Amino acid sequence: ELKVEQNPLFLSMQEGKNYTIYCNYSTTSDRLYWYRQDPGKSLESLFVLLSNGAVKQEGRLMASLDTKARLSTLHITAAVHDLSATYFCAVDLDNAGNMLTFGGGTRLMVKP
Amino acid sequence: DGGITQSPKYLFRKEGQNVTLSCEQNLNHDAMYWYRQDPGQGLRLIYYSQIVNDFQKGDIAEGYSVSREKKESFPLTVTSAQKNPTAFYLCASRRTGLNEQYFGPGTRLTVT
Numbered sequence: 295e296l297k298v299e300q301n302p303l304f305l306s307m308q309e310g311k312n313y314t315i316y317c318n319y320s321t322t323s324d325r326l327y328w329y330r331q332d333p334g335k336s337l338e339s340l341f342v343l344l345s346n347g348a349v350k351q352e353g354r355l356m357a358s359l360d361t362k363a364r365l366s367t368l369h370i371t372a373a374v375h376d377l378s379a380t381y382f383c384a385v386d387l388d389n390a391g392n393m394l395t396f397g398g399g400t401r402l403m404v405k406p
Numbered sequence: 407d408g409g410i411t412q413s414p415k416y417l418f419r420k421e422g423q424n425v426t427l428s429c430e431q432n433l434n435h436d437a438m439y440w441y442r443q444d445p446g447q448g449l450r451l452i453y454y455s456q457i458v459n460d461f462q463k464g465d466i467a468e469g470y471s472v473s474r475e476k477k478e479s480f481p482l483t484v485t486s487a488q489k490n491p492t493a494f495y496l497c498a499s500r501r502t503g504l505n506e507q508y509f510g511p512g513t514r515l516t517v518t
Contacts, residue, residue: 335512
């Protein structure tokens with residue numbers, strides 16, 4: 295059974311600070327996705343990582359994938375309040391985009 | 407505008423009743439998915455369908471049923487056999503050949 299663990303589960307940080315969210319998974323997969331969810335809302339796709347060493351950046355967020363270590367990171371640079379949300383990683387078990395297993399989420403609160 | 411529609415946004419039912427959640431997409435995507443999200447947790451895959459008239463069980467299919475008679479529609483029935491049906495249900499779709507799943511706005515089901 296594939297297990298996907300995110301840490302931390304909850305993160306409170308000051309605006310302007312940097313931090314990294316970690317996503318570890320227990321079985322072989324070359325594909326990983328990051329999503330954002332605002333309270334009571336649906337999921338918004340942030341990054342699609344399709345191979346070992348993949349790095350994607352959008353604004354203050356940067357995601358990377360190390361398939362050998364079974365680890366993905368989501369790095370936040372100079373956080374702003376608008377980044378407050380819950381972030382999920384999802385591992386693609388069949389490498390075909392169908393069988394996604396989600397981590398438990400990291401709830402991020404950025405304080406002014 | 408292209409997108410995924412889920413209706414209703416909120417749904418209330420009495421225990422022992424079956425209930426059907428609607429999911430429609432006009433993105434011309436081949437694959438569609440149903441997920442369940444419990445408070446403070448990640449998403450879990452219920453069922454998915456890659457083509458019309460075909461679908462596969464996900465991780466938590468017991469107590470649920472689906473149909474895929476049309477490409478644009480993938481309704482989910484929560485049966486009375488589902489022990490804890492109260493949850494947030496999210497539908498997603500994906501274009502064949504691409505990896506990213508796009509999510510609908512969700513239906514919050516409460517069973518009392």
